Amino acid sequence: MNTQNRHAHGPRWLAALAAGALTLGFGATSAYAAPQAEASVPVASAATAVTAPADDDQLGARPYMGWSSYSMQVYSGNGKWITADQIIAQSDAMHEKLQPAGYEYINIDAGWNDGVDEYGRPTPSATLYPDGLQAVIDHIHGNGQKAGLYLIPGISPQVYEADLPIFGAPDCSTGDIVKQPIQQADYWDIGYRIDFSNPCAQAYIDSIADMLGQWGVDFLKFDSVTPGSGIGDLSLDARDDVAAWSQALKPHGIWFELSWALDIRYADYWAEHAQGWRVEWDVECYCGTEALTTWENIARLFPRAADWWRYAGADRGWNDFDSLNVGNGAMDGLTRDERRTAATLWAVSAAPMYVGNDMTQLDDYGISLLTNPEVIAVNQAGRPAHPVSMTTKQQTWYSMNPDGSATVALFNLGRTDADMKVSFADLGLQGSAKVRDLWAQKNIGSFDGEFTAEDVPVHGTRLFTVTPAKGAAVALNDDDARLSYDGAWSRNAGKETLAAAQPLSVSVFDSSQGGAAPEPGSSNVVAVNDTDSAIAYSGNWGYSSGRGLGDHQDDVHYAEADGAAFQYTFTGTGIDWVTETHESQGEAEVYLDGVLVATVDTHLDPAQGRGVQQVVYSVRDLADGGHTLRVVKKSGQFMLLDRLDVVQASLVDVDGVVFDRAAAADPTVHVLRDPGELVGVYRDGAALKKGTDYSVDGDAVTLSAAYLSTLPDGDTTLQFRFRGDLRDDVHWTADDGAAVELAFRGTAVTVTGPIAPDQGAVEVYLDGTLVDTVDVHDDARLTQREWFAKSGLGKGDHTLRLVKAGGDVLRVDALSYVTG
Structure with missing residues (x-):
């Protein structure tokens, strides 16, 4: 126990805690605020208890669909917008309007709790839920839905100081489980970091998870997870919290969702412990009652989707884009075309589709977007799409389906309507194919090699299925979801060769x-202007051109709010941030590959006027390969971006x-x-x-x-x-016996990959029979060489399997087959 608090546990401690209650805003509500003196532990009926999911319905097998209270909390301007009556109304509205299409989660965000019980566990607000939160959860379950709640890492100072006993662990108390010396646990500095080297810490988390299971909770949003949540330098690190909560929730079958803007360097860790994870900052614009979101907050998700797509899947978990606020045009802050574009991006990215609108106020167009069965089928298939290229405002994104077809989304991120041509070769298809419009739910014809979608509107979209004809070739990259890997495999890590x-x-x-x-x-040295589509801007940014001040191409992007940021992923050995310096500007934090590397000052003494095309950050001698630069505004009236200079090998x-x-x-x-x-x-x-x-x-x-x-x-x-290697990536293994497999329906198959000094023998199996042993060793490292080809296969289903049999490593790049 905490030696400063060796006192008897019980009601007098709860009364003392109540006298010093911690008050927080809705954006940063503590998981463990001080309790009321009469706080008690709700008891769930047996009917509401949750058990682990059955094997045939694995938790996280598909992106979840539902609703979250947070957008409306922001929109209302009232952090208490989660009362029992309001949640019940949302549950009933979902039951009537969206549940037949698959929506089932009702997730109550920050602000639901206002105290703790005598064991330091959070208790629901008696003000928000006068009949108890249990009645609300029971109502949700009665509608055939699932109920979600919200917590954050750490433990509140009040619970630590109270030194309360931990339920089910008689030798443990909350005064023993705080890491010493005391450290911050979350972004808002609400709680203390927990010391998980002490077994009592896991017992404490287990006690809360067991209580949530008794209540019938089906979902937990865990916010302020680091690395991420605005902090990537490991000064805050909630990975131990994540592992502990994952362990505690698993026996109850509770979906575990991590938030927000998680660090991609730890993607495998998030996938190991959770069913989903937020990849960017809040989608809400914090515009009061003017709007829920803005187009800029949707557009900034495209680079994140391009970064994260390969880390999601049915066997891993899902990239969370935040609430899909497209259900009411008077509320969303988006045009009709932008609403459909957002719905398309969520669908093709296999992102959890959860609404942020007031579901009692959905308009007909919003309902049509949220319930289109063919679009929902794309989302629930769980194969995240990826872009052909991010270097244009007219982007083609696609994913390959088990039947050889491709799901293709077109996004016009430009400023004018545009005809958008889809090259089948860019999708990995050779030959003719049938095309179906999924939003319109109709076939539009057969095409040879390419087709054009006419007049895609500004910020608009089209969504298709492209199905190759018999005899067409289908090429799959090494990270396509259709390939299955056995053994220990890694991706890239310097083993790739870049085009x-x-x-x-x-x-x-x-x-x-x-x-x-x-x-x-x-x-x-390649100059990248501030208008380049590959630069991802987060927060509210403006654009100014024709300035006549000597800027590169006479234009800049600018931000005024602290926390606004730009991010650019590049291939090379160095980069320069080129901008203006001026009295109106201040400090900015510079992150390279997720690590804070510098804080630069772009302020200029008024007597010195204005600096134009100034290099304020520069780095050289990086390893040749992919890197990410992120710059975050810290102070001053403005932060500007003029251009980036990328140094290539x-x-x-x-x-x-x-x-x-x-x-x-x-x-x-x-x-x-x-x-x-x-x-x-x-x-x-x-x-x-x-x-x-x-x-x-x-x-x-x-x-x-x-x-x-x-x-x-x-x-x-x-x-x-x-x-370079196809799409600049490879999968590789150092273990003999490791294998990759592709199931396909066709009459021919080809394997293409690199040859290299560190590679050796590869065994090739077709339909379970060893048909060849290929030597992929060579004195030079060369890319996209044909390893194996076999034609004349009987029509029907086949399985190709490659097994490492020699050499230091095996690199896998591309497999292709001819449909039959």
């Missing part, structure tokens, strides 16, 4: 006309060449990656002709003087493109 490109500056002049050779600049031995028309010669450059990986040389996206415009001899690439003479005087940029 890359480097510009080469060709400076053309004519010395006979008095021209002088220019000085070509560095070619491995050198792929060519020089930055540029000079061509003199008066002394024409064929310049030669040397590539620094294996020449077998050179895809080609390009100008403005068009490929130069190998053998005519340029030639390759080993690592030497010679540009033809005849071609260069056609270029205009001045600088022209040529681009050297190098192949």
Whole structure:
């Protein structure tokens, strides 16, 4: 026990706690606020007790569907917007309008509790629930629904100081389980961190979870989880809390949902312990009664979905995008097109679909969005989509289905209506295919190689199923959900080779006309303007152009609210943040790969005026590969982004060449990656002709003087493109006997992957029979080489299995088959 509190436990301690009650706002409600003197433990009837789910209905097998109280708490401006009457009204409205479509969870967010019992366990508010919370939970269950509650990490100072006995653990008390010296447990600094090296700590969590199970609770949102929740430097770390709650909730079959903006570096940990996890900040705009959300808060989810999609699935858990607030146009803060776009993003990302609207006020269009059976089927299939590319405002996202079809979502994130073309090759399909519009619930025809969706509106969407014809080829990447892995496998971790490109500056002049050779600049630094679609802005940002102040491309993005941030994921060895400095600006925190690396000051003394295109943060010598820069506004009136300069690894031995028309010669450059990986040389996206415009001899690439003479005087940029592993990723294992398997229906199958010095033998099984042993060892690391191909298979279902049989590692990249 806490040596400062060796006093008898019981009612006098509860009365003392009541006298010092802790009052908190709805956005940061303590899980363990001080109790009322008469607090008691609710007792559930046997009918409301929850048992572990049956094997055929595994908890978390599909994204959950339901409703959360939090958006309406924010919208109402009243942190007590979760009264019994209101929750019962939402349950009844769901039962009538949404439950037939699969919605079943009624989740009560922060603010439901206002005290603790004599064992330090949270007690429901008697003010909000005059007949008891149990009556509300019973009503929810009576409607055939599930009930959820909300807690946060840690233990309140009052419960610690009270040194209360822990229910079911007679030798334990709450004064013994706080980590010493005392540490902050949550983002809001409400509670103390628990010391889980003490077995009494797990007993305390178990006692609360057992109580929730008695009440009939089916769901727990666990908020302020770190790393994440605005803190990624491990100064706060709630992973022990997560593990303890996961262990405690599992016997009761209670869904465990983590919040908010969790750190992706620990994705495997979240998947081990929870059924879902928030990947971004709140979707609410905190606009009072003006709106629930904004388009900007929807748009910023696209980069997060692109980062997180591969970490979700039926055997792992689900990426949570927060409430889907599309049910009432007068409330949502979105246009009709934006509402459908949000619903599409949630659906194709297999994100939990839970409404934030007042369900008693849903409009007809909102109900149609939330109940379309074909769209819900996409969500419940649980195969998160991923983008073909994030470098454009008109984006194609897709996922492959077990029958060989692809679910395809088109998103127009631009400023004008646009025709959007879908290339079947980009989806991994070769040949013709039938296309079905899922929102319209109708077939739109058969197409060969591609089709075009016309007039996709601003911030609008289209959603299709593309089903290949018999005889078409279907290609699957290594991280496709259709592939199953046995044994210990990892993804990338330096074992991948990235596709890359480097510009080469060709400076053309004519010395006979008095021209002088220019000085070509560095070619491995790529400028990324603030308008680039791959930059993810969170919080409220403005855009200003035509400023005439000397900014890059004469424009900037700017934010005024502290906490606003931008994030950019890049491939390279360094990056610069280029912005303005001015008296109106202040400090910003810079995170690299999730770690706080610097706090920079962009304030400039008024006497110095304004600094334009200033490098305020710079890093070099990073490992060549993927990195993420995130910058968060900390102080000042404004924070600006002008551009980012990305430093790429050198792929060519020089930055540029000079061509003199008066002394024409064929310049030669040397590539620094294996020449077998050179895809080609390009100008403005068009490929130069190998053998005519340029030639390759080993690592030497010679540009033809005849071609260069056609270029205009001045600088022209040529681009050297190098192949990488398909989609820049691989799965790999070091364990002999580890395997990957694909079940398919078709008449032919092909395996494509890298060859490398550290690889060896791979056994290939078809339908359970060893048909080949392939040697994928080579002196050079080369990508996308054919390992194995087999045609003439009988029509019907087949299974391909690859087993590591030699070498240090086995890398898996791509499998393809021909439908039959």
